[in-house]
Each structure stands twice: as C-alpha cells, then as structure tokens.
Amino acid sequence: MADSRRAPIGPLTQHFPEMDVADAYAIQQRNLGRRLRRGRTLVGHKIGLTSAPMQTLLGVDEPDFGYLLDDMVADNGSSLPRGRFCAPRVEPEVAFLLHSPLRGPGVTAAQVRGATEAVAVALEIVDSRIADWKLTLCDTVADNASSGAVVLGSWRPYAEDIDLARMRASLSVNGTEIDSGVGSAxxxxPATAVAWLAxxxxxxxxxxxxxQFVMSGSFTTAAFVHRGDSASATVAELGTVSVAFT
Structure with missing residues (x-):
C-alpha cells in the first residue's frame, strides 16, 4: 500500500523488532511473487549499499539486493512523474548484461567477466517507502532494497581491457556535479559486486x-531529486544517461 499510494510508512523494524534479514528477504520475495502474478516480468537485479558512502549514509555494514521488473526501466533522456516516487534519490552505476548464467555459491569476479555480454552506464533512482529514509538494513531489504527505477545507457560489448574498477563516474543534478567516484568504491x-550477488x-x-542485467552498485553517494529537476550520470568510456522529473 505504501508503494501504490506513494504514502511512506514507519520502519517495519519498529513494529516488528524481532525481524531479521532473513525475514526481510522473505517479505521482498513475497512481494516479487505477487507482482509477477500480476503480469510483470523480471528483467534484472540490483545490488545496493556496496559503497562506503552509501553504507555510511544508511548506517549499515553490508550490501543488499533487490529485483528489477520491466515497468521499472526508463529510456535514456525520458521524463518521469516525480509523483511516481516517495522520496527519490539518484546514483550512478554500471549495469552488466549477461549472456551466460551465474549460479552460486562460489561465483568469482572472473566468472562474472566471462558471463558478461555488455556493460552500460546507468542511473538508478532509489526510493524508500519508509518515511524520511529512517531505516535499517532489514527495512530496506523488505522494501526491495529501496528500488525505484533504472535508466540505462547504450550497451557496450564487454572486453577484458575494460577496467571498471578504475573508471570514474560523475553524478549531476541540474547540470551541477554533486559527486564523483571510481569503480573501486x-x-x-563492480564485477566483484555481481559475484557477491550471484x-x-x-x-x-x-x-x-x-x-538479465545487474545494477552493480553506486560509485558515489545518492542525491535527492525534486519536481523540475534533471539528473545525469556519466561513466568514463561508457557515456552519459539522463532523466527529468516532471
């Protein structure tokens, strides 16, 4: 209801203090199943809280993951209603498109590279159905890792000479750079993050x-966006993506 009505609620962990991470993922999977039964298609996965800035921002010490459905993918350069979200933030990432399956346990970064068909610059719109982003790891996990939407750039065929760990990403809002970082964050x-997910x-x-594609995690902290804002993410060698909030 918080998602459909765009009406944030209080932290689940305040109502259910005994909740643990396994419970939170069970809630996430139940919501995924309901959406698939309603006709949605699973197109990818997201990894959250991979960088130190994002872990510090939310006061957690480990990554999390969520799902991406077909109606969560927006075209590069598109406009999205700000009212579609509760309290959106944006962050720059690299997306991995797979040509081979990755089955854990024991998946390595080298296996991720071998299974990758292409990579692309991406802008993730993260959103929290928990009021004021006052959440714990369990809260964000239950909330599908605070997923909102994804803007994908053009896919670039992956090759071994693409060094994602050294690539620099820049996040801008209304033409002003908010933050920048490199893939090693x-x-x-980023391939290590995808291995973690598998x-x-x-x-x-x-x-x-x-x-399927995988959003590998933010290079930077996340910036709030409001009605009338435009946001863009640039990753060296991969290009730029942008979105406007109407």
Whole structure:
C-alpha cells in the first residue's frame, strides 16, 4: 500500500523488532511473487549499499539486493512523474548484461567477466517507502532494497581491457556535479559486486540468467531529486544517461 499510494510508512523494524534479514528477504520475495502474478516480468537485479558512502549514509555494514521488473526501466533522456516516487534519490552505476548464467555459491569476479555480454552506464533512482529514509538494513531489504527505477545507457560489448574498477563516474543534478567516484568504491570492483550477488541469491534458489542485467552498485553517494529537476550520470568510456522529473 505504501508503494501504490506513494504514502511512506514507519520502519517495519519498529513494529516488528524481532525481524531479521532473513525475514526481510522473505517479505521482498513475497512481494516479487505477487507482482509477477500480476503480469510483470523480471528483467534484472540490483545490488545496493556496496559503497562506503552509501553504507555510511544508511548506517549499515553490508550490501543488499533487490529485483528489477520491466515497468521499472526508463529510456535514456525520458521524463518521469516525480509523483511516481516517495522520496527519490539518484546514483550512478554500471549495469552488466549477461549472456551466460551465474549460479552460486562460489561465483568469482572472473566468472562474472566471462558471463558478461555488455556493460552500460546507468542511473538508478532509489526510493524508500519508509518515511524520511529512517531505516535499517532489514527495512530496506523488505522494501526491495529501496528500488525505484533504472535508466540505462547504450550497451557496450564487454572486453577484458575494460577496467571498471578504475573508471570514474560523475553524478549531476541540474547540470551541477554533486559527486564523483571510481569503480573501486563498489566492493573493490563492480564485477566483484555481481559475484557477491550471484552467491547471495543462491540460498533462495535463484540464479542470474542470460538476458538479465545487474545494477552493480553506486560509485558515489545518492542525491535527492525534486519536481523540475534533471539528473545525469556519466561513466568514463561508457557515456552519459539522463532523466527529468516532471
């Protein structure tokens, strides 16, 4: 209801203090199942809280993950209603498009690179259905890792000479750079983050499938956006994506 009505609620962990991370992922999976039954399609996965700035921002010390559905993907340069979200923030990332499955446990960054067809610059719109972003790890996990929407750039065929760990990303709002960072902020290498995800979803009987994409985590902190704002993410060698909030 908080999502459909765009009406944030208080932290779940205040109402259910005994909740643990396993409970939170069970809530997330139940919501995913309901949306799939309503006709949505699972197109990808997201990793959250991979960088030190984002972990510090939310006061957690480990990554989390969520799902991405077909209606959560927006075209580069598009406009989205600000009212579609509760309290959106934006962050720059690299997306991985897979040509081979990744099944944990034991997936390595090298296996991720071998399974990657292409990479792209992406702008993730994170959103919290928990009021004022006052949440714990369990709260954000239950809330689908604070997923909102994703703007994808053009896919670039992956090659071994693409060094994502050294690439620089820039986040801008209304033409002003808010923050910048390099790929090593994402668990040392975005491919390492994707390997973490493949292993983390394995206990749920889930694998990363060919044709799906993975949002590997933010290079920077996240910036709030409001009605009338435009936001863009640039990753060196991969290009720029943008979105406007109407």
């Amino acid at each position: 994402v668990l040392g290498d 292993n983390a979803v394995a206990p749920f009987g889930t694998e990363l499938l060919p044709g």
